[in-house]
Amino acid sequence: MEIRNGRVRGLDLHLARLDAATRELFGEGLDGGLVCERVRGALRTAGVTDAGVRVYVHLPPGDGTVRPVTTVIARPPTPEPEAPQRLTAVTYQRPAAHLKHTGVFGQSYHLRRAQAAGFDEALLTGPDGIVAEGAITNVGFVEGDTVVWPDAPALDGITMLLLRRELDRLGLPWVRRPVCLADIPSFDGAFVSNSLGVAPVGRIDELSVPVDVPVVGRLRSLYANAEWDVI
Template identity: 35%
Template sequence: MGHVEINGAPACVEALHRAATWNYGHFTSMQARRRTVAGLDLHLRRLREASADLFPERTPPADRTIVELIEHALGAARDASVRVTVLPAAADPTATDVMVSVSDPVPDTPGEPLRVRTIVYERELPHLKHVATMGLTYHYRAARRAGFDDVLFTTRNGQVSEGSVWNVAFWDGERVIWPDAPQLAGITMQVLRLGLKKLGVPYEQRRLSTAALAGMRAAAAVNSHCPNQPIAAVDDVALPDHRTLTGLLREAWQQVPWDTVAAGRQPGSDS
């Protein structure tokens, strides 16, 4: 499985070249299961707010239009990886184009615990999931060459922020801790917070220095591919006791209903 559509039509070479050359836009990624998506309304809000930020002079795509384009691109597929990218339209300076990429689904089961290293890196416009990803990809590849599995970013003043393409959750033995630093508010992180609240599991967002990680018992990477990927170590800080945290995150993930991808759905409707 794998194809790309722009505004509901198969993407031509010229359109793909333009998207790659301009390198200006934003996107959101999701996993579809049985034609439902976790946090679909959160994805739509992300696209709406990012469009207002990056394209204030252009008309943003309506939520209904985006859902229709996702539904169309899925075709007969029930399970898939979906990426929705909003780009400036070439022919109309007041409009935007919506590119929907569909590929094989990714299993959401955790892999072996990750060994990650920290690096000082702050994404431009960190609150946006934008297409300028060279920096984070460079640092991910550098970490892999150095023998690590992935990379965890810190700010210039030593505060933990986010992973390469994931948010990070920590467990201090009593509550889930999310770093408070400039970062992307990941959809999976938002869904997990809703689930944790339903379970009555305490969580908080606070500033975390790299030195503070020695006081944590566990850590996990969370994104649309997996809501509870355990982290074995950050630099030389071992975090081996991940079962409580990853179990809570998995249970929280299961608390939130998935939304049906259908043009006629109402915002906030359950699957």
């Protein structure tokens, strides 16, 4: 999560995802108050109110009776990307993709190769070119006035969930349906989202994607104006 002035967007979504994943992996819930306390402690230790924060829940070595441990790491904040993003498609899907987990070698490998080739992000795809997600982002497409998120194994990113909530609040249309690489030229635009914000996509491999798309501008505005929650 990106924290500014001790606040974060979508805190309830972060805590709910951490709790659900902890229940699935370790068979018990995670106290949201404890998470916030640890985050505040990390900020105090670093002497900052702005940071990029990661929360890890893990089992330390033991005899099977140990309880999950919550660890928080605070790093310098990262600004929102300003330039349209360039994506390259790779055949890879994360294991247990619905979880945000530490088994990231595959996606890190493809992201580094993509960046070495002059791209900003890797677009992860499955059999028959089914589009799933980015290596570190969710990807969405624009069809007229409708936002289309791919229906494939992927992490439900907090920014994506926050955007869906804002779209629902305003009665604006979005759908989740299968998207293949062959479908991409038919869309009016594309974007990526993660904790850094929302950015238009300007290129996917050799395909140029329109970036001056009103729906993407609306999404960026919705995210920029989303409520900040005190940690």
